[in-house]
């Protein structure tokens with residue numbers, strides 16, 4: 001049985017030892033891990049308390065698990081601050097969409113054009129390129145996804161777009177307050193104020 005610990009060790013080692021080759025290699029480990037139904041057993045408590053937790057977090061690597069509340073539409077497209085990402089679905093069905101800015105370089109709201117959207121059922125994988133703008137959501141409560149990034153996403157500066165309130169934040173370092181925003185009812189303008197106060 002491929003344990004959670006072995007999975008984490010393999011991913012961290014792959015990213016540290018061979019950054020060029022690591023994205024594909026990590027996806028192979030993720031596919032192997034998803035075959036273990038007990039993979040997240042040690043994390044049940046974190047899963048009940050939060051919409052995300054880290055299986056690993058280092059300056060050069062993050063392994064996150066996301067637990068979704070059902071929602072109909074994407075609201076927060078974002079990028080990964082130049083890190084690549086690998087996604088795999090562990091339970092349920094996740095939706096993903098890709099976007100591009102309509103007017104890149106605009107101050108304020110650049111506009112977002114949706115390019116494509118698709119459903120990812122159990123076992124489905126997707127590689128995300130650095131700086132690719134995307135959103136993830138699920139219309140099924142309890143959908144679980146595992147994501148691997150070649151950097152500490154929660155300490156990075158990246159872009160997040162609020163589609164409902166037409167707000168774009170380009171220097172948001174963290175997204176932990178999303179839990180209190182909910183998936184569709186939040187207001188990024190509020191988040192911006194709090195985050196900026198925290199950063200300076």
Ligand SMILES: [Fe+2]
Pocket residue numbers: 078079080085134136
């Ligand atoms: Fe993402």
